[in-house]
Amino acid sequence: MRAFIKIMTVLLLCSVFFISCKKHKESDYHSVIEKIEAEGKHYKGTSISSEEYIAEKDLIEVTEGDKTFLIPERKKHLTMYECTECHAKPLAEMRDPEVLLPRSHWDIEIVHGDAKTMNCLTCHSGANMNNLHSLTGEAISFNKSYQVCAQCHTSQFKDWKGGAHGKNISGWAPPRAINSCVNCHNPHQPKFNKRWPEVFNVHKELQRK
Amino acid sequence: MNTEKKWFSLNLGRKKESASTCGCGKSGGCGSHEAAPTPEKDGFDQVFDVPMSRRSAFKKLTASLMIGAGAVHSSCSVTAGDETKEKAQIDWEEQFKGNYKLMNDEEKKATVDRLVRSYELRKGDKINMSSKNAEPDVLFGYAFNISKCQGYMNCVSACVEENNQDRNSEMQYIRIHELKDGQGLKFDEADDNYYHEVPAEGHFYLGTQCFHCDNPPCIEVCPVQATWREDDGLVVVDYDWCVGCRYCMAACPYDGRRFNWSTPEVPEEEVNKNQHYLGNRLRKKGVMEKCTFCVQRSRAGKNPACVDACPTGARVFGNLLDPNSTIRWVIENKKVFRLKEDLGTEPKFWYYMD
Numbered sequence: 001m002r003a004f005i006k007i008m009t010v011l012l013l014c015s016v017f018f019i020s021c022k023k024h025k026e027s028d029y030h031s032v033i034e035k036i037e038a039e040g041k042h043y044k045g046t047s048i049s050s051e052e053y054i055a056e057k058d059l060i061e062v063t064e065g066d067k068t069f070l071i072p073e074r075k076k077h078l079t080m081y082e083c084t085e086c087h088a089k090p091l092a093e094m095r096d097p098e099v100l101l102p103r104s105h106w107d108i109e110i111v112h113g114d115a116k117t118m119n120c121l122t123c124h125s126g127a128n129m130n131n132l133h134s135l136t137g138e139a140i141s142f143n144k145s146y147q148v149c150a151q152c153h154t155s156q157f158k159d160w161k162g163g164a165h166g167k168n169i170s171g172w173a174p175p176r177a178i179n180s181c182v183n184c185h186n187p188h189q190p191k192f193n194k195r196w197p198e199v200f201n202v203h204k205e206l207q208r209k
Numbered sequence: 210m211n212t213e214k215k216w217f218s219l220n221l222g223r224k225k226e227s228a229s230t231c232g233c234g235k236s237g238g239c240g241s242h243e244a245a246p247t248p249e250k251d252g253f254d255q256v257f258d259v260p261m262s263r264r265s266a267f268k269k270l271t272a273s274l275m276i277g278a279g280a281v282h283s284s285c286s287v288t289a290g291d292e293t294k295e296k297a298q299i300d301w302e303e304q305f306k307g308n309y310k311l312m313n314d315e316e317k318k319a320t321v322d323r324l325v326r327s328y329e330l331r332k333g334d335k336i337n338m339s340s341k342n343a344e345p346d347v348l349f350g351y352a353f354n355i356s357k358c359q360g361y362m363n364c365v366s367a368c369v370e371e372n373n374q375d376r377n378s379e380m381q382y383i384r385i386h387e388l389k390d391g392q393g394l395k396f397d398e399a400d401d402n403y404y405h406e407v408p409a410e411g412h413f414y415l416g417t418q419c420f421h422c423d424n425p426p427c428i429e430v431c432p433v434q435a436t437w438r439e440d441d442g443l444v445v446v447d448y449d450w451c452v453g454c455r456y457c458m459a460a461c462p463y464d465g466r467r468f469n470w471s472t473p474e475v476p477e478e479e480v481n482k483n484q485h486y487l488g489n490r491l492r493k494k495g496v497m498e499k500c501t502f503c504v505q506r507s508r509a510g511k512n513p514a515c516v517d518a519c520p521t522g523a524r525v526f527g528n529l530l531d532p533n534s535t536i537r538w539v540i541e542n543k544k545v546f547r548l549k550e551d552l553g554t555e556p557k558f559w560y561y562m563d
């Protein structure tokens with residue numbers, strides 16, 4: 001009898017072992033994350049590329065941290081660049097009420113931070129008009145204006161580099177092209193405005209009445 | 210007849226042949242199983258070489274006879290032009306074609322060519338239809354930033370235009386829910402058809418559409434296997450195989466599926482002519498449809514139309530298998546959640562916050 005119980009126990013254990021180890025084809029993964037991890041391990045890239053969709057766009061390549069991606073070229077598309085074409089004299093002289101110069105930038109109102117933190121010269125350099133500058137006075141090209149923004153908006157910058165903030169303009173396939181900060185946000189008034197929704201479903205409204 | 214079954218038949222109370230369930234309770238299309246070598250069968254076999262009741266056999270025969278009669282009439286007629294004959298020929302072949310899921314590449318191309326030609330004959334206009342298959346090493350995934358969405362609904366209108374949805378019934382795949390701050394996800398109290406200036410004070414916005422679940426309940430219930438999950442994760446519908454029973458609509462826990470109660474109408478000049486067989490080609494009355502992550506765009510490397518249309522960058526799309534993709538970065542670095550995760554449907558659609 002004891003031998004029988006022993007044999008039965010061994011058999012039971014064996015069967016449990018075989019059943020649990022059975023590699024079932026149906027569902028190798030119990031969650032999609034598991035599947036992504038397993039199947040992505042040997043990722044070799046795909047033949048799909050978004051090269052053709054960005055061919056006509058004017059983009060520059062930037063590297064930030066461990067990420068390299070493309071952003072739109074900025075300088076060429078600024079209407080009044082180069083700034084020194086007008087800003088030949090120091091600002092103080094141009095502002096002089098005695099000197100009658102045509103007014104410029106009169107329409108720019110800063111709604112960005114408060115007056116204690118921000119004025120024109122926080123980003124623009126009085127001495128080097130063709131470039132922006134950092135808080136410590138280092139020149140930053142208009143093409144890399146995101147570096148100016150990143151000084152305060154550190155978390156947004158991190159998300160933007162990674163892909164959680166900002167807008168992809170190339171398609172999902174590599175190479176990756178994204179909008180720079182100023183392509184979506186007006187740097188002088190960065191907040192998005194309220195507006196009416198794009199669509200209203202009349203059919204749904206009537207149906208639910 | 211081959212033992213490998215190509216279609217679903219009810220097996221109530223009877224023992225499953227070659228039952229292959231696994232411990233996790235998932236069966237059928239959980240996707241990890243290898244594609245069984247599909248036997249070569251033409252459309253005729255697929256329609257007629259099945260066990261069927263007398264009634265359904267007569268039904269099929271009648272439908273086929275109608276088309277056959279049309280074909281015979283126009284082919285024998287001396288007055289019918291070549292185009293009419295060609296049209297009848299196309300109708301005949303379309304009637305007896307098989308399920309898209311089971312077609313080989315040539316058959317897929319043939320049906321796409323027929324549909325393109327048929328459109329040309331009827332409307333006198335060329336369309337471009339693709340039958341591109343899923344690419345290896347691609348699994349599509351989507352992320353939605355609920356802190357960024359402002360409820361502008363540009364995505365909704367872009368989707369309608371891209372996917373040739375019925376303008377008459379104003380079908381929309383995407384719903385944007387306006388939820389109250391601090392109340393959690395109360396969808397029953399949310400408004401998904403608001404019309405006022407947005408973002409409204411004290412509200413946030415959350416969009417839903419088909420989540421392309423990795424374990425989709427909708428494909429399990431389809432009695433004719435007209436909907437399935439492709440290898441790149443897209444859950445698609447063969448509009449020509451769908452019988453319109455709407456089981457999938459009932460099975461979907463996310464309100465992801467739409468039904469054509471009437472013949473869909475799209476103004477001629479608004480038809481998006483860049484189409485895919487499984488995507489935005491024109492539908493007919495009585496079939497299901499849904500978001501396909503714009504298969505005609507995504508399989509070509511583009512973003513779905515909603516991603517490109519979003520003015521706030523709240524929508525992220527990409528390849529989940531690519532460790533350098535932005536979708537992977539979001540999942541790995543942000544706090545993400547999915548809707549009704551406890552159902553085990555494994556949606557490939559994550560929500561995150563700033």
